[in-house]
């Protein structure tokens with residue numbers, strides 16, 4: 001589709017999203033998380049996992065958040081889409097605190113936040129088509145609209161020829177494409193990516209990261225990429241934050257944090273990444 005056709009198109013998902021995206025100023029903070037707290041009750045007493053997280057994400061960016069295992073990354077993602085209820089704090093989306101929304105409005109808001117996972121979380125007994133259509137079916141969309149959106153989204157992620165396959169017959173990368181399509185089919189403004197490439201081999205990881213970048217560019221969707229893989233962040237994000245022990249301890253441009261980290265976690269990630277890069281160069285015979 002050329003630029004002129006895209007301007008006219010009011011039907012397909014990429015065009016609808018691109019139009020909505022153009023209404024916003026890309027530099028403004030679109031998602032603001034303020035002083036977010038979450039404590040889990042455990043056998044050993046309360047476990048404080050988020051201890052006052054502050055984070056600002058701009059409209060249409062891919063924002064990275066890195067942290068070691070147990071830092072609270074998944075809890076943060078699950079608090080943002082309200083799979084978990086935070087104990088305290090604010091999650092402002094375009095100025096509206098979604099933690100204060102009445103139940104019905106909250107449900108609607110949740111549908112506008114897609115999520116993809118390390119383990120894909122697909123329905124093994126459903127076809128790719130049915131996996132992708134599921135969020136629309138439970139929202140009560142008419143059949144023709146469901147079909148149109150599923151076909152559109154499948155095309156966007158490169159799965160048009162796999163709609164009648166079952167997850168068991170797909171590669172890891174294809175499964176994650178189904179996960180991405182299912183997360184996008186409701187036309188969300190935010191995609192939470194929780195370790196989405198951690199279970200994939202390096203080549204498939206690159207393909208999925210590339211796909212996320214293309215989708216971000218084509219639709220303007222904001223993406224929060226939560227991971228322990230610095231190279232995934234380096235490849236996709238311009239800005240990032242470091243989560244350590246339930247707190248954001250530094251945030252800024254990826255290059256800045258990468259070359260001049262101010263936290264112990266940032267330092268360790270940068271060091272490990274550089275070691276891998278060095279090993280790669282040696283293996284490729286490039287010397288150091």
Ligand SMILES: Nc1ncnc2c1ncn2[C@@H]1O[C@H](COP(=O)(O)OP(=O)(O)OP(=O)(O)O)[C@@H](O)[C@H]1O
Nearest residue numbers: 040041042049067068069070071072073074075076
């Ligand atoms: N529902 C729960 N009940 C009790 N404790 C939990 C619950 N969910 C997570 N935790 C604990 O909270 C801490 C943070 O978990 P979380 O999954 O958010 O971290 P993470 O940074 O995503 O780690 P990983 O990279 O290993 O997934 C861990 O100690 C975990 O055991």
